Amino acid sequence: MFRNQYDTDVTTWSPAGRLFQVEYAMEAVKQGSAAIGLRSKTHVVLACVNKASSELSSHQKKIFKVDDHIGVAIAGLTADGRVLSRYMRNECINYSFTYESPLPVGRLVVQLADKAQVCTQRSWKRPYGVGLLVVGLDELGAHLYYNCPSGNYFEYQAFAIGSRSQAAKTYLERRFENFTDSSREDLIKDALISVRETLQGEKLKSSICTVAVVGIGEAFHILDQETVQQLIDAFEIVGEDEPPVPEVGDAEADQAEAAAPAAEEGAAPMDI
Amino acid sequence: MEQKPFSRGLLSSEADSQRTLYPYVTGTSVVALKYKDGILMAADMGGSYGSTLRYKTVERMKSIGKHSLLGASGELSDFQEILRYLDELILYDNMWDDGNSLGPKEVHSYLTRVMYNRRNKFNPLWNSLVLGGVKNGQKYLGMVSMIGVNFEDDHVATGFGNHLARPILREEWHENLSFEDGVKLLEKCMRVLLYRDRSAVNKLQIAKITDEGVTVSQPYSLKTFWGFSAFSNPTAGAEGSW
Numbered sequence: 001m002f003r004n005q006y007d008t009d010v011t012t013w014s015p016a017g018r019l020f021q022v023e024y025a026m027e028a029v030k031q032g033s034a035a036i037g038l039r040s041k042t043h044v045v046l047a048c049v050n051k052a053s054s055e056l057s058s059h060q061k062k063i064f065k066v067d068d069h070i071g072v073a074i075a076g077l078t079a080d081g082r083v084l085s086r087y088m089r090n091e092c093i094n095y096s097f098t099y100e101s102p103l104p105v106g107r108l109v110v111q112l113a114d115k116a117q118v119c120t121q122r123s124w125k126r127p128y129g130v131g132l133l134v135v136g137l138d139e140l141g142a143h144l145y146y147n148c149p150s151g152n153y154f155e156y157q158a159f160a161i162g163s164r165s166q167a168a169k170t171y172l173e174r175r176f177e178n179f180t181d182s183s184r185e186d187l188i189k190d191a192l193i194s195v196r197e198t199l200q201g202e203k204l205k206s207s208i209c210t211v212a213v214v215g216i217g218e219a220f221h222i223l224d225q226e227t228v229q230q231l232i233d234a235f236e237i238v239g240e241d242e243p244p245v246p247e248v249g250d251a252e253a254d255q256a257e258a259a260a261p262a263a264e265e266g267a268a269p270m271d272i
Numbered sequence: 273m274e275q276k277p278f279s280r281g282l283l284s285s286e287a288d289s290q291r292t293l294y295p296y297v298t299g300t301s302v303v304a305l306k307y308k309d310g311i312l313m314a315a316d317m318g319g320s321y322g323s324t325l326r327y328k329t330v331e332r333m334k335s336i337g338k339h340s341l342l343g344a345s346g347e348l349s350d351f352q353e354i355l356r357y358l359d360e361l362i363l364y365d366n367m368w369d370d371g372n373s374l375g376p377k378e379v380h381s382y383l384t385r386v387m388y389n390r391r392n393k394f395n396p397l398w399n400s401l402v403l404g405g406v407k408n409g410q411k412y413l414g415m416v417s418m419i420g421v422n423f424e425d426d427h428v429a430t431g432f433g434n435h436l437a438r439p440i441l442r443e444e445w446h447e448n449l450s451f452e453d454g455v456k457l458l459e460k461c462m463r464v465l466l467y468r469d470r471s472a473v474n475k476l477q478i479a480k481i482t483d484e485g486v487t488v489s490q491p492y493s494l495k496t497f498w499g500f501s502a503f504s505n506p507t508a509g510a511e512g513s514w
Contacts, residue, residue, distance in 0.1 A: 099378035099387050106370045139408075140371045 011123045022120050022127050025149035027252040029131035032075035034162035034198040037133040038191055040182040043215030044135035047191035050210050063212045063222055067092035069102045070136035071212050071220040074163035079130035109153050118119030119152030131161045168194040168216045189235050199223040204232055295347035295398040297321050299332045300471040302343035302402045303461045306411050306426045307454035310482035311404030313343050314458040317491055318473030325473055335486035337362040340376040340405035341479055345362045345430040347398035375411040376405025388420025400430035406483050432469040437461035443492030463494050
């Protein structure tokens with residue numbers, strides 16, 4: 001693809017109306033290891049592939065607790081992700097202090113998006129090279145958002161980002177209609193199966209994946225390795241069966257957005 | 273040439289003329305209680321200029337956003353300032369245009385922060401505020417003083433109300449008061465205040481806030497009784513006095 005001429009800095013448009021630096025930043029997200037999120041009416045689950053760079057080193061932290069009711073999973077430049085998590089934590093704690101109330105996740109997401117947008121319009125900055133799956137609760141229930149380096153954000157029923165996330169998305173697209181009414185356990189199971197899809201044959205073990213849950217009456221927390229291994233064993237023993245998909249006539253508008261990511265690969269990403 | 277004395281000390285800043293030193297036009301007590309469907313709040317409409325009952329139609333209770341009601345006693349210009357702060361707060365809250373809104377608890381917390389921070393700068397907003405509201409069926413009633421002391425309770429009062437109204441409320445308040453009983457109870461408190469508080473004026477409003485919204489009543493007066501036998505011949509026991 002012949003696009004080297006207009007990609008030197010983020011404040012240069014290409015003749016086709018694209019900002020290449022921003023698109024390159026989104027490439028960085030695609031290179032990071034996979035992160036998956038799914039939500040029901042009452043719970044949201046995050047699951048990540050956590051590969052250590054060598055046997056001697058520890059895993060990179062990809063899931064961060066932002067507040068009791070908000071958490072985030074990142075894919076891409078983990079350093080950028082860490083900085084943004086700190087920003088999110090700061091915003092949450094300041095809001096809690098002033099209003100003695102949890103910051104609604106929808107508002108935090110907008111603030112994050114606006115922060116990312118600034119980096120797409122200053123010549124002395126670069127876009128954040130990290131995609132964030134933000135999960136949380138607010139007055140209206142459980143939410144899952146995806147924040148893009150471009151400064152866009154979308155709400156999803158289920159989504160996956162990072163390398164080989166397409167495999168997870170395919171699985172999720174088949175099953176997402178049932179997620180709204182899923183139980184917490186089923187939601188976690190679906191998350192683990194999606195992670196397994198991205199591993200492409202490699203055995204799913206709790207040492208390479210991290211799972212976190214938040215729900216109504218349940219603070220955001222990362223499940224410990226033992227619990228995760230037990231869950232994996234529980235459904236792997238049963239086998240690779242997928243329970244028949246019941247016909248649930250949900251017509252939620254945001255379910256259409258779960259299908260939107262499939263379109264991302266072809267057109268300019270910001271066209272969505 | 274006369275130099276300005278350095279002895280101002282640490283307590284004053286250059287903007288000394290901006291500090292609140294004492295209140296000028298003040299409102300007297302506000303009384304509020306929780307009842308079955310929400311909150312009832314009462315305040316008279318007087319604005320005193322020292323010991324003169326100067327203004328007789330001052331609205332000392334205002335609705336804030338969809339879910340809250342604020343009543344204030346103390347300096348009325350500071351109350352108006354607070355209303356401007358809250359106006360801006362609610363405006364920005366609405367501008368988010370999402371399904372979330374600030375409830376009474378959040379507004380109360382915000383006001384506490386404002387009052388406390390002003391107190392720390394030695395420039396207080398000279399008010400005692402009563403914040404009541406209902407959100408999603410949850411009733412909330414709280415108070416903030418001019419130095420930032422804040423708390424929540426089933427019934428609150430400011431100023432003289434603390435001394436005259438609250439004992440009545442402690443005795444007679446109970447959970448799930450009907451609207452009529454709540455109003456009767458508030459009127460009883462306001463009547464005592466009218467008799468005994470020098471800055472009280474016989475023109476009051478009662479406001480109610482429920483999940484459906486805020487209603488502030490039209491101003492009205494309480495009936496008072498002065499036909500006590502001791503008043504008919506006050507000098508009976510001491511001839512020559514008045």
